Amino acid sequence: MFSVQILFFLLFFVIGLVFGSFLNALEWRLHKKKSLLTRSECSKCHKQLTWYENIPVFSFIFLFGKCKHCHKKIGWQYPVVELLLAFLFSFIFYYHSLMGDFSWLLIIRDCLAVFALLFIFIYDTKYMEVSDSITLGSAGILFVLSLFLNTSWLSMLLGAVIGGGFFLLQFVVSKGKWIGGGDIRIGILMGILLGWKLLLLALWLAYIIGGIFSIILVLTKKKGMKTEVAFGTYLSVATFVTMFFGSQILNWYLRLIF
Ligand SMILES: [Zn+2]
Known part of the structure; x- marks a missing residue:
């Protein structure tokens, strides 16, 4: 064996x-x-x-x-x-x-998800762009595959609405200055992949990872304070971490504060 x-x-x-x-x-x-x-x-x-x-x-x-x-x-x-x-x-x-x-289906779904996340990570870092066909296409495929894995459709749908809405709101308020439209689509993908609970953790993690990385970049003088950083890069890393270690992080965090 x-x-x-x-x-x-x-x-x-x-x-x-x-x-x-x-x-x-x-x-x-x-x-x-x-x-x-x-x-x-x-x-x-x-x-x-x-x-x-x-x-x-x-x-x-x-x-x-x-x-x-x-x-x-x-x-x-x-x-x-x-x-x-x-x-x-x-x-x-x-x-x-x-x-x-x-389960083979679970492994295939996760491999597809990680493929899409790595794609977003590289594309956004390299070109400061998000490819809609990859983001929305994989969100659709992952939604269907997850249904076969008995994932709650309501949790995925709620995740998509919260994830997309979170960025849509920022997009509208800032008139597209804080974030790009592509982040809205990544938010939808994250919500479907993680469900609404873990989505919140992933968003929180993305800001922490982004914050730490920005400090490092400024300290090493790689970037000025105002340099735009592709947020999709952090979102994809945070989503990956949450996919596989989200429950452990949540448990650890809850034990820490209670
Ligand atoms: Zn050549």
């Missing part, structure tokens, strides 16, 4: 690598408004990539991080995202094996 688990653990690692590679491609194509159906190409010289230039992580290593044709550097984002998603996918498998709530 134990060796079977290691086998699945490795399998999820490999699936994560492949999806990480897909995430990189999706990110670039959505930003450049290119079709998803064309073959992969070098982002600098636009030469089509052969299959062996397209293997997650390995291609980057044996090409020494450079394009074979134009010799320009391949961004370090590519192998990092592939490895990160590989670790996250195997973590999800490990987590649910350990938690005793193992």
